[in-house]
Amino acid sequence: MGAEHRTVKIVVIVVVVLLVIGGILGLTLGLLLNQRYVELEVWPRTDDYKWEEPLIQFSPSNKGTVYPWIKRINDFLRPYETTIPEDPPRAPCSIHNREEQQIRSNNCEMAMRVWAPCTIDEYYGYTMGTPCVFLRLNYLHYWVPQPYNVSSSLAIPTEMPEYLKQFMIQRPAQMFGDYVWVSCGGELNSDKENIGPIQFIPAGLPPGFPLSRLHTADKIPYANRNLPDQTPPPLIAIFFENPRREVLINVECRIWTRDIYYDPYSRVGRARFELFINN
Numbered sequence: 364m365g366a367e368h369r370t371v372k373i374v375v376i377v378v379v380v381l382l383v384i385g386g387i388l389g390l391t392l393g394l395l396l397n398q399r400y401v402e403l404e405v406w407p408r409t410d411d412y413k414w415e416e417p418l419i420q421f422s423p424s425n426k427g428t429v430y431p432w433i434k435r436i437n438d439f440l441r442p443y444e445t446t447i448p449e450d451p452p453r454a455p456c457s458i459h460n461r462e463e464q465q466i467r468s469n470n471c472e473m474a475m476r477v478w479a480p481c482t483i484d485e486y487y488g489y490t491m492g493t494p495c496v497f498l499r500l501n502y503l504h505y506w507v508p509q510p511y512n513v514s515s516s517l518a519i520p521t522e523m524p525e526y527l528k529q530f531m532i533q534r535p536a537q538m539f540g541d542y543v544w545v546s547c548g549g550e551l552n553s554d555k556e557n558i559g560p561i562q563f564i565p566a567g568l569p570p571g572f573p574l575s576r577l578h579t580a581d582k583i584p585y586a587n588r589n590l591p592d593q594t595p596p597p598l599i600a601i602f603f604e605n606p607r608r609e610v611l612i613n614v615e616c617r618i619w620t621r622d623i624y625y626d627p628y629s630r631v632g633r634a635r636f637e638l639f640i641n642n
């Protein structure tokens with residue numbers, strides 16, 4: 364009788380200890396993964412970039428304030444340089460402007476036109492006070508996205524921007540493939556006014572990332588999940604056509620998939636940054 368009692372006690376203790384260890388492990392893993400899970404990155408960024416307040420500030424007429432931003436974008440785009448860009452090109456293929464670069468392959472010349480005005484040929488819009496900001500997704504190796512499309516009978520959220528719904532209807536997923544959709548806008552009411560019209564670049568292409576080009580968990584062997592990707596993830600750019608000067612503009616961008624819920628405090632699939640354009 365006594366021995367049996369002791370066995371039960373030991374089993375209970377072992378179970379409790381295992382549960383505690385499991386809980387601690389799960390919690391730390393969850394916290395770690397949370398920070399590095401489906402990040403929507405904003406570029407350019409400074410060396411002391413902070414997620415909470417990434418500020419892009421410059422004065423279009425002052426070369427000294429514009430040049431560092433152009434250099435940061437060039438540094439960011441360097442891994443994307445190629446003479447044989449894909450169709451459609453995943454990024455601007457050159458970081459040397461036309462005068463500097465005597466020979467540019469025909470394909471790259473075409474790709475640069477697709478990415479206009481978010482190319483070095485137009486100084487990414489910074490000298491005109493109409494900057495381009497690049498977005499890309501990172502930390503996708505543990506993610507299997509559930510895209511929004513009109514091919515499935517599942518409902519599309521009513522709060523989804525109209526332009527995304529239009530693209531979804533015009534380019535059905537069975538023919539054009541699925542996208543992780545992206546929307547951007549002013550964060551507060553004043554920002555919604557100050558931000559002015561924005562365009563997603565490449566113009567005319569869906570605002571988002573094609574699933575076919577994202578290295579998500581379903582596309583990589585389990586053993587390779589900790590390894591870095593061979594090719595950098597595809598980009599899109601937001602082009603601010605006429606942002607108000609001399610005010611701080613808070614911009615929020617987010618992705619739209621069925622499995623990621625919107626939360627204004629979350630970092631998963633959501634990014635924010637601040638634009639301040641001086642006179």
Ligand SMILES: *[C@@H]1O[C@H](CO)[C@@H](O)[C@H](O)[C@H]1NC(C)=O
Binds near residue numbers: 514537
């Ligand atoms: C459409 O969306 C559903 C649900 O997210 C997904 O399972 C499916 O693969 C998507 N694509 C097509 C072509 O149906």
